[in-house]
Amino acid sequence: MLSIIFGALNPRFLSMRNLLAIFQQIAVLGIATMAMALTLISGGIDLSIGSMIGLSTVIMCKLIMGGTAVPVAILAGIVVPIGCGFLNGVIVAKSKCVPLIVTLGMGYVYYGFALVISGGLFMTMQGQFRTLGRGSIAGIPIPMYVVILMVIGTHVLLKYTKFGRRLVALGGNETVAFLSGIGVDRLKIITYTLGGAIVALASLVLVSRLGNVLANVGEGYELRALAAAIIGGVTFEGGRGNIPGVFLGVGLLGIVQNGLNILQVSSYFQTLALGVIIVAAVVVSNIEKMRQ
Amino acid sequence: MNQISVIQTQAIKKTFPGVVALSGIDFTLHTGEIHCIVGENGAGKSTFIKILSGFLRPDSGEIVIGGHTFHHLTPHLSQEQGIQVIYQESLLVPQMSVVENIFVGRELTGKFGFIDRKRALSETRKIIDSLGIDLDPQAMIESLEVADRQFVKIIKALAMNPRVLIMDEPTAMFNAQDTDVVLKLVEDISKRGISVIFISHRLEEVARVGDRVSVFKDGKTVASHENPNRDIDLAMITREMVGRSVDAFYKKVKTSPGETILEVKGLKLEKNSPEVNFSLRRGEILGIAGLVGSGRTEIVEALFGAGKKVQGKIIIKGQEVTINRPADAIRSGIGFITEERQKTGLALGLSVAKNMTVAGLNKFKGFFITPSDETHSAGRYVDDLAIKTPSLQQEVRFLSGGNQQKVVIARWLFRESEILIFDEPTIGIDVNAKAEIYRLMSELAENGAALIMISSEMPELIAMSDRVLVIKHGQVTTELSGKDITEEKIITYAFGVTDDEQTA
Numbered sequence: 001m002l003s004i005i006f007g008a009l010n011p012r013f014l015s016m017r018n019l020l021a022i023f024q025q026i027a028v029l030g031i032a033t034m035a036m037a038l039t040l041i042s043g044g045i046d047l048s049i050g051s052m053i054g055l056s057t058v059i060m061c062k063l064i065m066g067g068t069a070v071p072v073a074i075l076a077g078i079v080v081p082i083g084c085g086f087l088n089g090v091i092v093a094k095s096k097c098v099p100l101i102v103t104l105g106m107g108y109v110y111y112g113f114a115l116v117i118s119g120g121l122f123m124t125m126q127g128q129f130r131t132l133g134r135g136s137i138a139g140i141p142i143p144m145y146v147v148i149l150m151v152i153g154t155h156v157l158l159k160y161t162k163f164g165r166r167l168v169a170l171g172g173n174e175t176v177a178f179l180s181g182i183g184v185d186r187l188k189i190i191t192y193t194l195g196g197a198i199v200a201l202a203s204l205v206l207v208s209r210l211g212n213v214l215a216n217v218g219e220g221y222e223l224r225a226l227a228a229a230i231i232g233g234v235t236f237e238g239g240r241g242n243i244p245g246v247f248l249g250v251g252l253l254g255i256v257q258n259g260l261n262i263l264q265v266s267s268y269f270q271t272l273a274l275g276v277i278i279v280a281a282v283v284v285s286n287i288e289k290m291r292q
Numbered sequence: 293m294n295q296i297s298v299i300q301t302q303a304i305k306k307t308f309p310g311v312v313a314l315s316g317i318d319f320t321l322h323t324g325e326i327h328c329i330v331g332e333n334g335a336g337k338s339t340f341i342k343i344l345s346g347f348l349r350p351d352s353g354e355i356v357i358g359g360h361t362f363h364h365l366t367p368h369l370s371q372e373q374g375i376q377v378i379y380q381e382s383l384l385v386p387q388m389s390v391v392e393n394i395f396v397g398r399e400l401t402g403k404f405g406f407i408d409r410k411r412a413l414s415e416t417r418k419i420i421d422s423l424g425i426d427l428d429p430q431a432m433i434e435s436l437e438v439a440d441r442q443f444v445k446i447i448k449a450l451a452m453n454p455r456v457l458i459m460d461e462p463t464a465m466f467n468a469q470d471t472d473v474v475l476k477l478v479e480d481i482s483k484r485g486i487s488v489i490f491i492s493h494r495l496e497e498v499a500r501v502g503d504r505v506s507v508f509k510d511g512k513t514v515a516s517h518e519n520p521n522r523d524i525d526l527a528m529i530t531r532e533m534v535g536r537s538v539d540a541f542y543k544k545v546k547t548s549p550g551e552t553i554l555e556v557k558g559l560k561l562e563k564n565s566p567e568v569n570f571s572l573r574r575g576e577i578l579g580i581a582g583l584v585g586s587g588r589t590e591i592v593e594a595l596f597g598a599g600k601k602v603q604g605k606i607i608i609k610g611q612e613v614t615i616n617r618p619a620d621a622i623r624s625g626i627g628f629i630t631e632e633r634q635k636t637g638l639a640l641g642l643s644v645a646k647n648m649t650v651a652g653l654n655k656f657k658g659f660f661i662t663p664s665d666e667t668h669s670a671g672r673y674v675d676d677l678a679i680k681t682p683s684l685q686q687e688v689r690f691l692s693g694g695n696q697q698k699v700v701i702a703r704w705l706f707r708e709s710e711i712l713i714f715d716e717p718t719i720g721i722d723v724n725a726k727a728e729i730y731r732l733m734s735e736l737a738e739n740g741a742a743l744i745m746i747s748s749e750m751p752e753l754i755a756m757s758d759r760v761l762v763i764k765h766g767q768v769t770t771e772l773s774g775k776d777i778t779e780e781k782i783i784t785y786a787f788g789v790t791d792d793e794q795t796a
Binding site: 160161162163165166168169172173175177178181183239 | 596598618619621622623628630635636637638639640641642646647649650653654656659660662663703
């Protein structure tokens with residue numbers, strides 16, 4: 001419906017090129033949202049996703065600018081967010097603190113590292129590693145393939161594997177999971193680490209597309225991923241939500257953003273709109289719960 | 293007698309889905325008297341108190357307070373009528389001082405709307421002094437002993453100048469000395485003209501302080517005795533608490549038990565707690581009786597690896613096993629059907645199938661779960677246990693209590709657990725579903741499983757158990773079997789009416 005509204009307001013919206021552009025824009029968010037959805041469904045949350053993207057991309061650029069071989073730099077860009085996720089998981093699982101606060105704080109730590117490493121300056125990939133973010137196969141941009149594969153992979157993992165089932169049970173009721181013999185701490189750590197791995201992929205796509213980044217490049221991804229997941233039917237309490245729905249949430253956010261761009265709404269207003277959408281999504285999802 | 297009544301209730305009835313909690317309570321509280329209410333767990337005491345405090349609305353009946361007739365109360369109305377309740381659980385803010393707690397929510401303010409600490413302090417002192425107890429009004433709640441916290445609750449209630457003070461087991465966690473102080477306090481309070489409703493499981497206390505003793509049973513007042521000479525016949529009270537109309541009850545099919553499957557030796561939950569020893573055989577249902585809070589659940593939690601323990605040997609099928617986590621216990625063949633089904637038994641938002649398979653996922657080979665496999669194995673139990681659900685994908689929260697319980701049982705059957713621990717298996721379940729659960733338990737035992745059943749419901753405990761352990765203060769006070777399993781005996785050992793050993 002939104003597409004039709006935007007289409008009516010500006011015919012450019014419905015062009016094939018623009019639809020591909022939307023996909024291009026939401027690819028990174030789509031991938032990052034899978035990480036968010038996993039942690040949410042397990043009963044947690046990871047608010048450090050944006051900072052992890054910043055740290056990972058900054059490190060890759062820094063290494064390449066320092067003359068490190070591209071594969072090594074990429075590897076570092078993958079390992080770092082995985083380590084961050086692992087760390088988040090360990091703290092959340094072992095300290096029994098609220099994941100919201102733990103990951104919010106850790107986000108600052110990661111962002112701080114990114115600032116220190118970059119010195120607050122623009123970092124560049126020096127034109128290397130462009131295919132993942134900018135290439136296309138059969139006329140369709142590669143990031144689109146990546147996001148679709150990630151969505152399918154996450155969906156299968158959650159729905160058709162023992163690991164996914166345990167994760168859902170953990171989010172559904174931690175005590176029940178514990179009393180059913182599930183190693184709750186270990187499962188949490190794995191979930192956050194897996195989230196980190198997914199964020200690593202998002203970072204690669206992003207840095208490859210942009211070519212150069214600032215430490216705050218990932219800013220706001222965590223909130224948009226959260227919004228997309230909630231719109232898609234995931235709840236704060238965990239145990240609920242399915243990945244196809246979440247992907248629709250991502251699409252919706254992409255369409256809104258793209259539509260506002262085409263209508264040349266200022267980015268300040270877009271921020272405002274995003275905030276309203278997030279709160280509205282949470283409130284609506286809670287109203288349904290209160291009815292029960 | 294020519295006494296003035298403060299509260300009078302007539303034919304108060306209250307039902308919860310599937311359960312009749314109160315089936316007609318007639319109760320009269322006279323001015324300045326201490327009126328004790330006794331009864332087994334589930335007799336309706338707490339429900340009645342909640343109706344007087346306005347937290348529950350009765351289905352029918354009348355409450356007359358000081359001449360006004362009410363069909364129901366609200367918490368506000370109840371307080372307005374001068375009723376104050378001291379609940380068992382602490383409703384104090386631990387991070388605040390005694391004074392702050394006493395005036396929380398109705399802080400005394402001075403001229404500019406600021407809190408008048410001095411006045412609050414002096415009022416609190418006044419009450420403390422009048423009670424003749426030793427308590428620092430500025431101490432933080434978290435730094436106080438249990439007994440002192442109890443005093444704070446009493447002071448808080450008295451600060452509201454109540455006409456009626458209701459005390460729900462005020463001495464439950466006290467030792468003899470502190471109990472004595474509380475009892476004296478209660479007597480003192482009633483001498484000021486405040487009427488007291490005093491609920492206690494300790495019958496000696498009731499005999500000592502009660503001007504009148506009412507016995508609740510199955511949601512009715514079965515007797516009300518005056519106790520002017522403090523010499524009420526406790527044996528009679530016990531009989532009245534017990535003697536029920538005989539109703540057709542499901543009985544376990546008694547089979548000759550098989551080999552010993554579980555032995556618990558020297559289990560200690562804490563360093564100073566008593567040792568617990570028991571054994572369990574195939575085909576047997578071992579009942580565990582005891583008052584709420586006697587430590588029954590803690591013992592089985594420790595056995596299951598879900599609760600604290602400091603030592604103890606657990607031998608399963610002749611082999612000693614180490615159980616530190618539920619996963620260990622499950623691997624050894626133990627399944628645990630917890631008391632709070634909705635909180636610790638089920639993930640309410642997940643489907644019937646997911647709840648059933650959660651403890652036995654390893655039965656699916658490899659990394660993946662094939663939906664048809666799951667449907668097949670879970671579906672079998674829906675049929676076997678006659679679980680009423682539109683589909684396996686239905687969220688369990690939509691199922692009735694009985695069917696929810698069956699889902700939990702199915703979880704352990706799916707896991708092929710041979711030792712099943714049932715903690716209050718029929719709580720919140722309607723009569724018909726109860727019978728089904730009993731039949732199921734009996735069948736499980738017949739088929740060679742070994743069952744432990746904790747229950748506060750005497751009839752089910754007696755009908756279902758081959759042996760009964762009675763627990764008091766975390767200790768096995770006796771083991772009853774065969775004809776010795778009677779309500780009188782269980783109550784005697786659980787309440788410690790004839791208790792001549794040292795207490796606490």
